[in-house]
Amino acid sequence: MDTRDLVRSLRMVGSRNGWRAVGAAWRRYRIDARDLPRRGAERARVPGAAYCAEPLPGGGVVRFAQSALRVRVAVGGAVFCGWDGAGPEPSYALADECPEADTRAVLEPDKDGWRVVSERITVVVFRHGAVEFRTPGGVLLRRELPPRWWDGAGRASRWVQRAQTPADAAVFGLGGRACGPGLTTGSYRLWNTDPSSAFGPGDDPLYITMPVQLVVADGGCHLVFHDNTWDGRVILREGVEGAGSGHDRPGSCEVRFDGGPLRYWVVAGSPSRVLGTWTALTGRPALPPRWALGYQHARWGFGDAQEVRRVAAGYRERGLPVSALHLDIDHFDGHRIFTVDNDRFPELPGLAVELREHGTRLVSIVDPAVKAEPGLAAYDSGSAADAFVRDARGHVVRGLVWPGETVFPDFTEPRVRKWWGGLYAERLEQGFAGVWHDMNEPTSFAAFAPYGESTLPRSARHSLEGRGGDHREAHNVYALAMARAGYEALRELRPRERPFLFSRSGWAGMQRYGGTWSGDVATGWPGLRASLALVLGLGLCGVPYSGPDVGGFHAMPSPELYVRWWQLSAYLPFFRTHSAINAGRREPWEFGPEAEECVRAALAERVRLMPYLYTLAHLAHRTGVPYVRPLWWHDPEDRKLRGAGDAFLLGDALLVAPVLEPGATERAVRLPRGRWYDTATGAFHEGPGQALLDAPLHRTPVLARAGSVLPVAVDGGLELEVWAPAAGRTGTGVLITDEGDGWAEPRVERFTSRWRVGAVAVEREGADEAGYVLRVRGDA
Known part of the structure; x- marks a missing residue:
């Protein structure tokens, strides 16, 4: 346990649920100690020497002394590699059935072993298990070294695979990382995690981890996705050009998983082509309704309907359009999901109609945890449907969340998704226009990690679409399957309307059901910088609709910080203020007249750009290209742009240079090639190069191509x-x-x-x- 974990555990013990969290931690530890397979003697193996190859459509199988590798080029250009008999299916990442093989790609002998030549990439399989991916012109993109497995009786094989990339390569992605967007040397865990407190750039992992890397180098770009849902790590080391005796030292990537298949996809090409192929494989991003691109306001702690009306009226009186108000867990009856506290929110459907008349919709939070309370409709119907996760001995697993002792639906079972989806009818009857999934890593309160890891026991059993397995395999896709249940239900319940759904956690492919947000980002300038890193990184993993809690979640921002956060977020896809119950209000007028006028200007620009933003939403839906793009998007060979993470492109037309430092009234920005106009002054700057732009408090520097x-x-x-x-x-x-x-x-x-x-x-x-x-x- 590191210092940060200890502090969080002590904070948990001192909370309202403190001693129950200690009990939950002990209970989880005992269940796993009893039911998880014990690690015994393990035998390490490598592929060994190849002895034959079998051509198949799109590639073939190379057989080694102790393993076999299947290489398959799919229509569209993505390359699948599967060791030990692993195939592309079943997969939670793939949107539909695996695409057909490209029969033009053929496995053929090569001087080093065998090769598969396709339109966009050449794969070379060496005789001892190394695999290289090259451009059609022969430039090396990636070299995978022979993998290593550790096989043990009664437990899944863990494995490691090391790869080399060009010395100049920069790595992006791995889901939502606060330290990005470019990922530096370090270890990145692949385990969706509620950090249990406000997070900043030094915190990892967070709510959304994905084994998706976008690698950008002078010689070309490629994406690699390890289709494995188990707990794992990616260890990156930067390359060095001209190291030692004048030779480059390549960058390296080590991927480790505690179990599951060793299979991965590689996609090569320009950034737009890579994201297009990737989202064709895993699902095009869902298109939000137009109103979901407007400004939205949330607060944990609205308290009652009158406070909601007061806030909505405050926006109207000041001429500040708000498209949605979000109700957090305090509108539930005792924090029980799919209920309403009728004393504080009487006639909630009437409130929804009243707000809708002024152009404001209501959005409801939905957590996965169901209070274990007979008589509660969700609990009774779920029990009757045998919907809740059980342990290895058949007992329903119980955890601790906001309403107290809770049980958890198994979203990896199709009939459970169908049952759960039916519960959303209650939300629609209450007048809600969309849903917000929270706490779905899944989180169950516990103290003293690792014994009290804040999730379900790893030995808990899941359906996994009928295959059967435990939480070690199901954890990372729990939120993805929940999002599927919610999205499909909303489509069925309101077939004429596009669903609005966003989720705190998820996995590869989550974009086909909706978007996400930052989670509990720390209030402070580091949290502001982390907000931009998260949005850029998620976009490069195929999730284009995201944004932060404006102002940070856990504390009261200064007026300057609040304004700068507003100005950044006015150009991001998901635009929402939000705060914790004890973190103060986030309405613009709470920060003084000057801040309110700055916010007014930023919101007016958001409204003015709405046709452009909605066009970008459609383009993301059609092509997978994110709204918010790194500066190197059209110039991936420009190394200075690859290192610039403090500005971004909004579509092809605009370059946004937000102020991310306190007290700044001007800022430098690195320009891509071409001419760029300052939208405030009309003056132009020529790129590539650097420009110094005025950045007074009342505006954000924006350039137009x-x-x-x-x-x-x-x-x-x-x-x-x-x-x-x-x-x-x-x-x-x-x-x-x-x-x-x-x-x-x-x-x-x-x-x-x-x-x-x-x-x-x-x-x-x-x-x-x-x-x-x-x-x-x-x-x-």
Whole structure:
């Protein structure tokens, strides 16, 4: 136990549930000590020497003395590698059935062993088990060394695989990491974890861990995904160019898992192609309803309906549009899910209708833990359906969460997902327009880690779609399966509306059910920087819709910090203030007149950019490309951009340079290639290079790419904001519109900007004119 774990455990003991948390920790420890297989003698093995190869569609199988490797190129270009007979299915990551093999890819002899040549990547399998991935031009992307297993009687094999990457490679991803977006030398655990208190850049792991790495190097980009849900670690070491006697020392990656299959996918290409292929494999991101891109307000501790009305009225009176208010666990009856405290929230459906008339929806929190209380509808129906997780001896596992002693649905069982989904009808009847999944790592309070790890016993039994297994395998996909249950239920209960669902925890593929948020990010400037790192990192794992708790969760921010957090979040996909019950209010007027005016300006810009943001949402849904992109997105070979994590691209058109340091009134930003206009002054800067931008408290520096055509909202209508292309150049833009929350096919309009007879003109694809009012900005 490290110091941080000890402090958290002592804090837990001193809390309202303190001694019960100690008891829960002891109970969990005893169950695992009794039911988990004991580690006995283990035998290490490596593949050994290859002795034959068998061609199959898309690749083939190479057989070694002590293992076998299946290589299969799928239609679309993704390469699957599975050792020891592991196939691509069953998988919680894949959206549908595994894509068909690309029959053009053939396993053939090579001087070093065997190779599979495909359109986008060449795979070389060496005679002792190493595997290389190269570009069609022969540039090395990744070299996997022969894996090693430790086999023991009565327990799953644990294994390790080491890889080498180019010396200049930068690694991104691994889910939601507060220390990113670029991941430095270190060890990263793959175990979804509630940190139990506010977190900052030094805390790891957090709520969403994914064995997904996006590797960017001069020679090309690739994504590698180890499809294994067990507890594991990824250990990264940076490469060094010109090390030792003038030779490069490659970067290295060591992947370790406590069990489960050794199988992985590799995707190569440009960043947009990689994310497109990855989300085609694991599911395109869900398209949120249009209102979910507006500003939203939450608080743990609204208290009662009158306080909700007071806050909503405060926003209206000040002309600050709020699209949704979120009710936390305090609106439940004794924290019991799928209930309402009717004394404090009488006639909740009426409150929802009242708010909706002013353009504000209600969103409900939903936790997975069900209070173990006979007479409670969710508990009784779940017991009748045999829906709750049991231990190895058949007893229902009990934990400790907000309502007290609780039980946990097994979302890895299809009939349990169906039962759980039926409970969402109660939320819709109460007037809620969306749901917010919390505490679904899953978290069960316990003190004194590791004996009191705050989750279910590792020996707890799960269905795993009928295959059977325990919590060691099910833990990381518990929230993913819960999100599936909720999303499918909302689609069935309200078939004409797109669901709005976001989840604190998840795993690879979670984007097909909705988005996520930061969780309990620490209030402070480090927490602000971690907020941006999380959003960028998740986007590079295929999860584009996310954002932080504006202002941080656990403490009261200063007015300056609050303003800067607002200004950052106004350009992020999910835009919500939120705070703990004892962390003060987050309404803008609580921070003084100057802060309120700064917030007003940021919110007005968010509203103005709504057509552009909604277009980005559609593009993410269609292609997997995130709204928020790192500065190197179009210039992955630019090493200085790869190291710049303090600014980002919003789509292709805008570069946002948020202020992340206290007291700053200007900031430097690294520019990608091309011409960039300061949207406040109209002055332009040429990239690549660095620009120094004014950053007074009342605004965030934002640059527009020359030639960009941005759809913006003006006076209730829509205009095209056109930033003049450089002389002799052209620019582009796109607008995607629909009715806002249904399933009808959207309208897509594409635009081209160019100089024509000394003036900037815009043409719409298929027409001579743009068809919208133009507002041209910038100079020749």
